[in-house]
Amino acid sequence: MRVRKAWIVSCFAVFFAISATLAAQTSDGSDNFGTTDGIDLWIPASSFTGPAGWIEGPAFGYFYSTAEASYHAVVPLPQGALLDSWRAFFYDGSGTNNFTVGLVKWLDDTTANPTPGNQGFGVFTSSGTPGYNNHHQVENLTIDLREPSSGGVTRAEAADFYSFYVVMPTDFQVAFKGVRVVWHRQVSPAPATATFNDVPTTDPGFQYIEALVASGITAGCGNGGYCPDATLTRRQMAIFLSKALGLHWPNR
Amino acid sequence: MRLRTAFAVCLTLAALCLPLAAQPSGGGADEFGTTDGNDLWIPASQFVAEGSAVGHWLTGLPATDYYIGINSHVYALAPVALPQGALVDGWDVMYYDNSATNDIQVELVKTYGDTTNAPTIAFSYFGNFVSSGTPGYATHHQASGHTIDLREPAPATSVTRDQAVDSYRFYLSMQNDNNLAFRGVRLTWHRQVSPAPASPTFNDVPVSDPAFQYVEALVASGITAGCGSGNFCPNASLTRRQMAVFLAKALGLHWPSR
Numbered sequence: 050m051r052v053r054k055a056w057i058v059s060c061f062a063v064f065f066a067i068s069a070t071l072a073a074q075t076s077d078g079s080d081n082f083g084t085t086d087g088i089d090l091w092i093p094a095s096s097f098t099g100p101a102g103w104i105e106g107p108a109f110g111y112f113y114s115t116a117e118a119s120y121h122a123v124v125p126l127p128q129g130a131l132l133d134s135w136r137a138f139f140y141d142g143s144g145t146n147n148f149t150v151g152l153v154k155w156l157d158d159t160t161a162n163p164t165p166g167n168q169g170f171g172v173f174t175s176s177g178t179p180g181y182n183n184h185h186q187v188e189n190l191t192i193d194l195r196e197p198s199s200g201g202v203t204r205a206e207a208a209d210f211y212s213f214y215v216v217m218p219t220d221f222q223v224a225f226k227g228v229r230v231v232w233h234r235q236v237s238p239a240p241a242t243a244t245f246n247d248v249p250t251t252d253p254g255f256q257y258i259e260a261l262v263a264s265g266i267t268a269g270c271g272n273g274g275y276c277p278d279a280t281l282t283r284r285q286m287a288i289f290l291s292k293a294l295g296l297h298w299p300n301r
Numbered sequence: 302m303r304l305r306t307a308f309a310v311c312l313t314l315a316a317l318c319l320p321l322a323a324q325p326s327g328g329g330a331d332e333f334g335t336t337d338g339n340d341l342w343i344p345a346s347q348f349v350a351e352g353s354a355v356g357h358w359l360t361g362l363p364a365t366d367y368y369i370g371i372n373s374h375v376y377a378l379a380p381v382a383l384p385q386g387a388l389v390d391g392w393d394v395m396y397y398d399n400s401a402t403n404d405i406q407v408e409l410v411k412t413y414g415d416t417t418n419a420p421t422i423a424f425s426y427f428g429n430f431v432s433s434g435t436p437g438y439a440t441h442h443q444a445s446g447h448t449i450d451l452r453e454p455a456p457a458t459s460v461t462r463d464q465a466v467d468s469y470r471f472y473l474s475m476q477n478d479n480n481l482a483f484r485g486v487r488l489t490w491h492r493q494v495s496p497a498p499a500s501p502t503f504n505d506v507p508v509s510d511p512a513f514q515y516v517e518a519l520v521a522s523g524i525t526a527g528c529g530s531g532n533f534c535p536n537a538s539l540t541r542r543q544m545a546v547f548l549a550k551a552l553g554l555h556w557p558s559r
Contacts, residue, residue: 082551084523089451091468093380095349105351110412129556194558233523234553254542257549264555266548270541277542286544293548296334 084234090126092213093227097122108181111140111224114217122228124152124192124211130232132190135213138183138226141175146218148175148225152188154211175223191235236260245275252277266292335492341383344485348377348473363397364438367482374477379486381409381469385452387490389445391428395484396439398432403476405432405483409447410472426472432481448493494518503533510535524550 094112097103102115114120126132137150151172171186194209215225239256240263243249248258254277261267266289270276281289290296345368350358357373360366369375383389394407409427428443451467475481497514498521501507506516516533519525524547528534539547548554 082522082524082553084550084553091451093468095380127553127556128558129553235556236549236554237556248542252542254545257554258542258545260549260554261545263557264552266554267545275541277545278540280538281541281544285541286539289544289548293552293554294334 082234084236088232088234090124090230090232091227092122092124092230094225096227097213097215097225106221106224108140108224111226113221113224115219115221117217117219119214119216121212121214124213124230126192126211126230126232127234128192128194129235129237130192131235132188132192133231133233134185134187134189135171135228135230136183136185137173137228138181139175140181140222140224140226142179142222143218143220144179146220146223148218148223149173149216150184150213150225150228152186152190152211152213154209156209192232237263245269245273245277247274248277261289261293264293335494339490339492341381341488341490342485343379343381343471343488345483347485348379348471348483350375350377362479363399363482367397367484369479369482370475370477371479372477375473375475375483377473378410378470379473381471381488383449383469383488383490384492385449386493386495387449388493389427389447389449390489390491391442391444391446392486392488394430394441394443394486396432396441397437397482397484398439398480399436400476400478400480401436403478403481405476405481406430406472406474407441407443407483407486408472409445410470411467412470413467449490495521503527503531503535505532506535519547519551522551 093110094103095105095110097112097120099120100114100116100118102118103112103120104115105112124132132152135152139148139150141148149172152170154168154170156166156168170190171188173184173186175182175184192211194211213228217223217225236256237260239250240259241250243252243255244259244262248255252258258267258275258277262269267275270279344366346360346366348358348368350356350370357371358368358375358377359371360368362369389409392409394405396405396407398405406429408429411425411427413423413425427447428445430441430443432439432441449469451469471486473483475483494514495518497508498517499508501510501513502517502520506513510516512535516525516535520527525533528537
């Protein structure tokens, strides 16, 4: 264990002296299921990118900047996720400078005539209270990665995404540790018209059955029907489950 | 007929419905089922060098995708993005050790962090490996069996779980020796169904029910609220309509992306 102790000492001793090379962190946050509130997505400061001078310190996992700049990290949530809230962790030991964090949606037309724009959501700027702290921000935002229908851009051409940004002063007394996002899944809204002649829009299962159709999991029971009141056999259940989850390709 | 019970079991096994906090998932974290064999490949390029090793952490020597610390002792960390409740079966460390005197060390580290008023940073270590003697390219297999738990330990004082930011990383230490190189870690994991709670949610699914754990997992995930009157009706047949509701809720189907 001598090596580990040496590492810890070394790390804390040199935090203020050197800059860190950032590696992209792959994350998609889409691996949890169910509609319960409370799935967490942790986006650490090391996932934020921007100008050079984004340095870990003054404590383990906290980053500060050597130049006034903003840094961004993509929010990798699936389409239709409900972003309930987020909590930003930071350190503000400065009497004059502050720390700002916010959520933004980038509206990008990536075709021949790009018209970038953005739409802001929750923003927080630290004030007064010195030391380690965190801020809780309620959003209740449904993630929609599609380009708004206006503007002459088709949705297939758009590349919208959400990101968190932080605005850092030139002050190592202001540091940022990361954002913890709380989200949950939702079932997509029901379409206007029915796919099956035996599942009208008034059917209590309409929204859910349409969601299976849109996902390619069912094509009905034939003759334009879904047979919603038919009992499910174990064979049918096996087919539904295997299709829905893409089970199971060996990787050994 | 026990189709509804069987369905709850199968659905839960296939799409683990963990009510607990979770962290972002990385490559390889998108497979389903509880079978051993999901791989998470964490290459050397995802290891962030710390301290004096910054700027000395280079690829291409002694072979493509191998990293060495040029004239520097390297300390580096890489995030391990697994969902809450994942079982880490083990991992393979791929490295190059042509040094008679110096070694490579790799282990899994859990970082505890209360970032509120008085940060208390602590670590837990799993599966420490230090290379030895045998020269050349090598792979070390490390068996594990650790269940990922991103929650702050229960006795943590004055910290709510919402305020904690526990996380897992791989830790790499390579001594100052240009005959040492590191390629990455291949981690193997699989999903587990969350442990059963102490008391049942439904009157007709007691703790002794063979599907108790699975039915409770669906409840905790918001996928079912039962069939009314505090029951789940485990022996009732499932209609295709009901199954559609279960599946669509469980997977959050299906939002158009165009």
